[in-house]
Amino acid sequence: xxxxxxxxxxxRIYEKHRRALDxxxxxxxxxxxxxxEMLRELISEHGDLEEDHxxxxxxxxxxxxxxxxxxxxxxxxxxxxxLLFEIENYKSKLWCRLILGPGPQVLREKVQAMVRQHPDVFxxxxxxxxxxxxxxxxxxxxxxxxxxxxxxxxxREAVSKRLNSLLEERLPGMINALAPLKGMSLTT
Numbered sequence: 001x002x003x004x005x006x007x008x009x010x011x012r013i014y015e016k017h018r019r020a021l022d023x024x025x026x027x028x029x030x031x032x033x034x035x036x037e038m039l040r041e042l043i044s045e046h047g048d049l050e051e052d053h054x055x056x057x058x059x060x061x062x063x064x065x066x067x068x069x070x071x072x073x074x075x076x077x078x079x080x081x082x083l084l085f086e087i088e089n090y091k092s093k094l095w096c097r098l099i100l101g102p103g104p105q106v107l108r109e110k111v112q113a114m115v116r117q118h119p120d121v122f123x124x125x126x127x128x129x130x131x132x133x134x135x136x137x138x139x140x141x142x143x144x145x146x147x148x149x150x151x152x153x154x155x156r157e158a159v160s161k162r163l164n165s166l167l168e169e170r171l172p173g174m175i176n177a178l179a180p181l182k183g184m185s186l187t188t
Contacts, residue, residue, distance in 0.1 A: 031152075033056055035152075038156050039089065048063055057090045058087070060084045060085065060086045061084065063171055066174065081101070093140070093144050094142040095138065095140055096141050098136045098137040098174070099133055099135055099136070100133070100134045100136060108134070111178070114177060114180060118173070122136045122137045123137050124138055125137075139162075141158075
């Protein structure tokens with residue numbers, strides 16, 4: 001068949017079934033949606049992690065051992081948590097960050113002071129404390145080329161390894177570094 005004939009056939013099918021095709025295209029799965037669902041499944045497999053607010057582009061969670069700050073954050077997630085891991089699933093890449101979100105400035109400064117004492121644990125410990133969001137730690141998990149090329153099962157395996165590495169190698173140091181905050185008065 002020639003391209004022009006295929007084009008005419010496609011146009012007739014679309015004209016006849018426009019509403020059904022539009023609905024199908026609107027809800028068709030795309031890789032980003034599949035990856036987000038896969039990330040949420042991986043997090044749910046870890047009993048020591050609690051999922052927070054998620055979207056197609058961001059999957060957020062907190063290890064239970066780090067979930068001790070008062071829930072007084074406003075303007076980020078409905079849980080009002082100020083400290084969350086966020087996996088960015090955007091532009092065909094995965095990036096994981098530990099973020100201190102909005103909340104009382106005195107509390108944010110106490111967290112920052114504790115983090116700054118541990119630049120060996122938090123790779124962004126010395127970066128500027130911004131008024132809304134501060135990335136304490138960030139790491140690239142999957143670059144665009146691998147994201148696009150890997151089939152979902154292989155991508156799941158690669159991400160699972162990165163998540164396990166974070167939880168087994170990085171998280172214990174983060175918990176130890178932030179542990180003194182548990183006993184402090186965090187609101188004044």
